[in-house]
Amino acid sequence: MTDTPETLFALVAGATETAAIDGISAAGADPALMAHTPSADAEILAYGRPVRAPVVPVSPSGCPTPAVVTRAVHERVDFESVVVDAGLAEPTGAPTVDVRAARGGDVRDPEPVPDAGSIFADARRFGADLPTERLVLAETIPGGTTTAMGVLAALGERRTVSSSLPENPLDLKREVVDAGLDASDLARGDLAGQPTDTIRQMGDPVLAAVAGLAVGALEADTEVVLAGGTQLATAGALVRHAGLTDDLELATTSFVAADDSANVRALAADNDLALTVTDPGFEQRDDHPAMAAYLAGEAKEGVGMGGALALADEAGVGMDSIRNAIETVYDRVTEREAAP
Amino acid sequence: MTDTPETLFALVAGATETAAIDGISAAGADPALMAHTPSADAEILAYGRPVRAPVVPVSPSGCPTPAVVTRAVHERVDFESVVVDAGLAEPTGAPTVDVRAARGGDVRDPEPVPDAGSIFADARRFGADLPTERLVLAETIPGGTTTAMGVLAALGERRTVSSSLPENPLDLKREVVDAGLDASDLARGDLAGQPTDTIRQMGDPVLAAVAGLAVGALEADTEVVLAGGTQLATAGALVRHAGLTDDLELATTSFVAADDSANVRALAADNDLALTVTDPGFEQRDDHPAMAAYLAGEAKEGVGMGGALALADEAGVGMDSIRNAIETVYDRVTEREAAP
Structure with a gap:
């Protein structure tokens, strides 16, 4: 036995029609193919490349899905993983x-x-039954930062969320969320302390599953790490509004932490989430299209990237080794695109 | 890289109402709970103990499901695993x-x-798309030897199958299969060369999935190992009746090989399956209830036990180490029963 707790990494994958609103999400180069992104992310995590999904989630500029980073860590660090279908399209x-x-x-x-x-x-x-010492929770759902903002608004929390786009379309998101509040006949803060009602009226199925898994695991005395940015911080807010006061960690990337539009630090502090920020050191490999794209502000986080990087750090696997693994997985994943 | 091919172990889990016929199956102590056995087997393979399934598949005499053995190997030998839902009840x-x-x-x-x-x-x-060098196929479906016999009969193959009971109820199985042939208006051999029609009229969904996975994998030049006894030999027969002549291995346990009522050697030879038999050496630990039960002829095989033991053998992990791991998994799995 080592000092590292036995870890289960759970990727919660799903879809919201909110993603179809023009300009909301970058998760998938082609909007028509975006619905396949979570399915492809799950396959990349499980097998190291897409299997059934007819897409490789890479943006036109060459920015790959953060699933590539998480998988790269998975190939260097020993942990179990599982995918939860929370409404895959x-x-x-x-x-x-x-x-x-x-x-x-x-x-x-x-x-x-x-x-x-x-x-x-x-x-x-399920969270209560899972036999692990530590549950790391991650998400993949295009449009998920907008529904996260909707949830934060209904709970009465500050509604600062990140974006997979270099320029966060915050005005558009606020407009969409305000329309959502109107449609649900809600004012900001009306659903404080009512997490499932909040998700039902303003959220997405991935937030419902992540929050449920976290609550169940904490109730069973399993350590919980929320691996992600503002969406996972929102899941943390839901856990707090469910009345739980247990220790809760939010592990995100330096790209989210550097996003002033998101203010993940304040969101974490508001909800008593211990923030871990991990920097994969992509500036040392800025000639690689994947790493250059992240440096330019694309994607930033997702598929538990920040949590995976934290696991690598904890295991003493250097970021140079992770960057090499990212190159390998990126080549394997994009190779498929080149095939006829 | 080692000389061992990268291996994916696929457990195909499902159900057939045939299992409800009185006296057919021992897969599950209580017939009413038997429908949960494949779900529990999948959990034991994935997590090392039942999670959601409300049963621990252990017979009244203390014989645990072969999932315990397969999981024990999984904890000592490095391979990927996946569960295919082929009609779980x-x-x-x-x-x-x-x-x-x-x-x-x-x-x-x-x-x-x-x-x-x-x-x-x-x-x-799916079998064609799976990114692995070698696909090991296993089953869990109570009543599966009876439907295997039905398939062998319709294909015109010798209908010798094994049993999870110490005394193989062969007469009952033949009677059931004859009733099935009558209901489908078939004589023995009528569906030779027609594998999917055979399964549709005389088989079970697990055989459909195993045969499909094997055919797809072989067509993609992936090595295939059928991990099991007469049910997997029947899947091999289906592959042959689909017209494929590729090399195909059947890896089973010494308990099935020793079962004269089953004659797995002849069934393998008929269908050009290279037979590997692995003996876990349970007689060296015959004071342990699990191992004593297998020595007495219970269970014999299932959940890819024979194939898993062959993987351990290939990896140079000694059977003494596997027997120790079986004790650990057995204790963990049965502990849950003792809980209030």
Whole structure:
């Protein structure tokens, strides 16, 4: 036995129709193919490359999905992983655990996640049953920062969220969220202390599953790490609004931490989340298209990238080794695109 | 790189109503709980103990599911694993890949697996896409030897199958299979060369998925190992009746090989399957309830036990080490029963 707790990395993957709003998300180069991004992310985590998904999530500028980084860490650091299907819109070849979630509706609908209560309950039970000392929770859901903002607004928390785009379309997100609050007949803060109602009216199925998993795990005395940026901080806010005061860590990337539009530090402090920021040192490999794109502010986080980097750091695996692994996974993942 | 090919172990889990016929199966102590056995097996493989399934598959005499042995090997030998949901009757907490299979009907129905064609097609595509050098295929489906006998009969192969019971209820199985042939208006051998029609009329969804995975993998030049006894030999027969002549290995346990009622050697020879038999040396630990039960002829095989033991052998992990791991997993798995 080592001092490192036995770790299970759970990627919660799903979809929200909010992603289809023009200009909201960069998760997937082609909007028509974006619905496949979470399915492809799950496959990259599980197998090291897309299997069934007909897309390679790489932006036109060559920025790959953060799944490439998380997988690269997975190939160098020993931990178990599992994918939770929290409303995937498209099939995936990755093995998934089911929490009976349907794809989420548009946040501007009155009730975009009608099944928020049952998803939360299923995930809570599963989180309590999972045999691990530490549960690391991650997300992949295009449009997820907008629904996170919706949840923060309904809870009455500061609504600062990050973006997978270099220029965060905050005005657009606020407009969409305000329309969502109107449609649900809500003012900001109206649903404080009511996490599942909040998700049902303003969230997405991934937030329902992440929050449920976190609550269930904490209730079973399992350590929980929220691996991500402002979406995972929002999951942390939901855990707090569910009344839990346990220690809770938020592990994110230096790219989110450097995003002034997001203010993840304040969001973490508001919700008593211990913030860990890990810098993969991409400036030392800024000639590589993937790493250059992250340095330019693309993607920033997702698929638990920040948490995975923290696991590498904890295991004493140097970031030089991780950067090499990223190159390997990037080549493997993009190779498929070149095939006829 | 070592000389050992990169290996993916795929457990194909499902259900057939055939298992409900009195006296057919020992897979699960209590018949009412038997439907949960494949779900629990998948969890034991994935997590080392049942998670969501409300049962610990241990017979009244203390014989644990072979999942305990396969998991024990998994804890000592490095290979990837995945569970394919080929018609599970009950929920599982293990992550699963979907091939859109429903639970199979009673083999005495005219068409117990109406979706055999689509399951086979989905699995074939998935088998071709899986990024591995070697695919090891395993099963868990109570009642599966009876449907295997049904398939062998319809294909015109010798219908010798093994049993999870010390006394193989062969007469009962033949009676059930004859009723199934009658219901489908078939004589023995009528469906030679027609694997999916055979499964549709006389098989189970797990055989459809295993055969599809094997065919897809072989077509993609992936090495295939059928890990199991007469059910996996039947999958091998289906591959042959699909017209494939590639090398194909059947890796089973010494318990199946010693079962004269099954005659796995002849079944393998008939279908040009290279047979590997691995003996876990349980007689050296015959004071342990699990190992004593296997020595007495219970369970014998399942959940890829024979294939897992062969992987341990190939990796140079001694059977003494595997027996120790079995004790550990057995204690962990049965502990849960003792809890209030």
